[in-house]
Amino acid sequence: MPDALRLPFDEPASFFVVVFLAILVGPILARWVRLPAIVGLVLVGVAIGSGGAGLLQRDGTIELFGTAGLLYLMFLAGLDLDRESFARERKGALVFSLSTTVLPLVVTTLAGMALGLEFLAAALLASAFTSHTLVTYPTVQRFGLAETRPAVISLGGTLVSTIVALLVLAVVAAAHSGTLGPVFWLSFVGGIVLFFAAAFTGLPRLAQWFFTGLGTDRTVRYSFTLAIAFGAALLAEVLGIEPIVGAFVAGLALNRFVPGDALLMERIQFLGSSLLIPIFLVSTGMLIDPVELITDPEGLVLGAVLTVAAVGSKVLAVYPTRAVTKLTRSEIGMMVGLTTAQAAGALAAAIVALDIGLIGVTEVNAVVLVILLTCVLSGALTERFARSIPRPDRPTPKIGKTVVVPIADSNRGQQLVEVAAAVARRDSGVVVPLTVLNFDAAPDEVERLRDELTSEVESVALGSGADLRSMVRIDVTASAGMLHTAIESGASSILLGWKGYAARSSSYFGEDTDAIITLSPVPVLVCRPADLAPSRVVLDVIDRDFSPVARPTTQLCVEVGERIARHFGVPFVVLTDQHPDLVRQVVHEEVELVTDERDSLQSLPDRTVPGDIVIGGMPPTRAGLDRRASQLARALPGRTLLMVSGR
Template sequence: MLDGLLPLTDPGAVFAVLFLLVLAGPLIAERLRLPAIIGLVLAGMLIGPNVANVLAENTFIDTLGYVGLLYLMFQGGLDLDLDGFKRHRRDSIVFGLATFVSPMVLVTGAAVLMGIDLLAAVIIGSAFASHTLLTYGTVTLYDLSKNRAVTASLGATLIANVAALLVLAVAAAGAAGDSGVLFWSLFTLGLVVYVVVVLVLVPRFTRWFFTGLGQDRRVRLTFLLSGMGVAAVVAGLIGIEPIVGAFLVGLAFNPFVPTGTVIAERVQLLGESVFVPAFLISTGMMLDPRAALDGTTLALAAVLVVAEVVSKLVASEGSGRWMGVTGPERGIMFSLSVGQAAGALAATAVASELDLIGPGEVNAVVLVILASALVAGLSAGRYAPRIEPPDRSDAPLGTRVVVPVANPATVGSLVRVAAQVAAADSGAVVAVNVLPLDARPDQLRAHRDLATLAEKVALGAGSEVTTSVRIDTTPAGGVLHTVVEQQGTALVLGWKGYANAREGFFGSVIDRIVTESPVPVLVCRPGGDDHTGRVVVVLTKDDVGPGSLLGTALAFEVAGRLSRQAEADLVVITDHEEELVRTQMVNLAVDEDDVEIISVEGVLGRLPRLLEPGDVVLTGMPPTASRLGRGARRLARAAADRTVIVAVPH
């Protein structure tokens, strides 16, 4: 009855069936207490050419599936905690080597015992020495992307996949008789040049693009996805596995896609709702249950499954215990490293093309991929809920910089400062408007316009920004609540440069926020310049001493961020001797070689003649509240028309 109707060829019908499976597969799997991954793979098998033949392999499904494969690795690179990786890079190296060597030994040995030739066994071993981050979606669902064990696993992914790629290349070249010096010289040169271009030149080009043409989020999203595709294609052309290229370019884009921002959510939503499900369904369509039921194939698959799972378990348990992480964290390391897809399929295809393995071995490898997905999904579902999300209280200063926006005349200057502070940590700006409970509709519209302006300024500075309009009982309460809810790490407040006797030091609202803020506060009096010429730190006799160390340290940290982002000179103007200031800078871990020190008597009196157009002036919080108010106001008067920032530690 259905002869001639199946497989479906109408594009609309193919699209409808594919996304009905994307919808229904995880829901049915959840009812059966199976991981969503398995639901999608089995759904693909049932409607594929080897079972119901509802859908045949076609360009549309293959393309979406391939993009999903690239996306899995690309997202891993985007979300890698670079600061955590730098602090714990030894974890990634140890786990990467362990999760590569263990499968190479156990899986290769198991394949040889099952009667497979040594060269083919080595290629199969390299297939399972790599891994695909099949369960990374579960990790992000439980907010574990910054967890130490996850960071180690993501770093290990790069190490293991590159090492497996090299083994595959050596074995394939040996089988093809193409292993001369010229071949390896060109391959090594291509790999080195590729890595340098992706990790050094691509970030620079991306920053230039984001601050110029790419100030629209739709353009940025297209840029990121096209970059993923180009990196994969170029990697394939020079003999590198495309998934490695996707992971590397994800690392290159990492600083420009801060976690929790709009662009990050759009990339994640598109991948996890379209690309990854399509990849899992396309993988399921490859399965032929009739061929897989052959006794020899099942026996080989069973042996390879045991060898692969045990090898990854040994690697994760051993590395995790060496790292000192908990049992559930070792479990999540295992779940991230046991899943197979890209590397296994690529290596199997190479071995098949070289006539080293036959259809039975290919089907066995596909069964291992399915089994590894099941094990990965079950282990992730078991261990992820038992891990506490990492504490973000020690996050870098620029991770999420909150800036209240209320005055159209100062929005640009305040957001620009916040963006420069955030850029050093690849962070994001949170621009908030606080309105009273009885706010009128016209006030809401006006403040939304301010939010739009803040967004344009931040995007123009190359940073990501989140905007919100908050209704609260008091302005100070609204700002403080936003800092807590948005997990802010710093706060930039606008200041008019003076306060009368009834308003306190900065003004009643700012004084309350400074007193109660759980994060450092940068009180900013915007100047009349639209560019940064120099960054000037002013140190008076009150600012050099144990009591003011925290404020001075914060002032230098902010000054360093601003000077690097604006490519401006860093200058210190002080009434202390130069040697004393240099000693203080060494104690604060400031690179004194990059700083010009001007020592004069009567700093504030001489300051107007020493400042230049475009200067941004900073000072730390003096040791007492009275000096804080008096000194800040005197500095603001002395630095008329210049941007003044008072750094207040929490």
């Protein structure tokens, strides 16, 4: 018989055939019997492992891919976590973190002691069930619930419970070996402090430097992001912290650099959802040997008791959280599903206990049974309750989240994309350069324009730290195509090029600028770019900007000015003919304020120089650009003029 066909398969071709067939068949079989796809992958792992058909052995390769999948799962969870949502739910996350850590630890320890285990052995086993693995997080993502309150609170609880479980495991092992002392505590606490300091201060700076310098190619950015994810896991392990904590924290540190709707995020999710995470689930199933479990009655009893204790304590843990957060029954059910599953981490803790002589093989078999039962239960609960939770309403996006930039002229297009990237950078947003063609455009012309558009402006946006997604579309008119794109792409703002002519309807986009401003559902920035490098950002504030209806637009102008000034590394100055106390109501104290009693049409030419970026607000009571915009354009040659219309 050829070596490639000998069991267990270890040749590359036969190995990957079995792995990919398992990934393919598992979800299909699960749907046939009305089980979640995740459960199907775990059960297929049981079937093909050494305790089943023996097709694969859970050794080097599958274990490596499985561990990578677990780290990848936690990294994705960190990338998905909205920091603002987490800040809003910090009270609920704190309560849940305490309850989902303390209750399982106490209940499972008592259950183990009731079955005859010594205190240290029971406590170490309890540490395995104190934490949990987000096995069903892909289900939450599939239902579009990753930003909901129960998901955010569960992620907070996962981070805390994993660290506490690690602490208990380390303390019990040190106590058993007699090394529990000041040196142990100093190294453990010091490692945690050092890791979090490096992750939350060093990683963002490193990512910012890389994305605006070397990382102007998406493939390079992708490789860098994965290197950071696994590098953080390695650093955590070196410092005595669980690698999954490192991967999760790396996701948190990088999530503002990887927009959820960017191509980079799509690539990251694709590798995880199609390969690494399914292999992790299959490898989890391969831990289980059904024959050994059935022939060990004592292990079955212990496993059943520990399962009841672990699951019951996780259920109890959500009730203090419900009292604080007022979550619905379905939301609580989804939290239970998310935080119930145990996986390879629990087995790792059991093996540590076995190696130091605290427990025997029977207890390890019991842990394996807990892994099987909790994975099946977790998958069923999450799928059941996620179906009844409505998707959250999308909040009003920040102005830089998705900036649509209509482009007709390639030279000016690069200047506009640079300004759009300056607006988008703070939000790690996406710049969408857009060209609209008439219905008579040939298919090869569409492809040619798309390639030209991407090659000309991609490096500008990526080099500025923003992501880019070029679009060429066909529509009845250019303005209709732009507005349709803005709505379909969930635009947060539109940046229009403008020639600054007295005929205000003339724009680079070739359509009526006023109509676009009037019909746009999001803020519109109208830009007359200059050829000189930016030297300052000057905000023009006049009396009309302080009326009740205009104040939101004025505040938006301040935000846009601060973003652009920070992006180009130039000063931000406010020029006004109003009283400073009035202006300070909308302008931060650290911003330089220059008062000139003359009308800004006279003061701006004297107070600015070619290369300055001059920003002004458009009256919300007027449908489009007003006469003042054209006057400013004529009075300020060599300056970039940016008129802002709020919504």
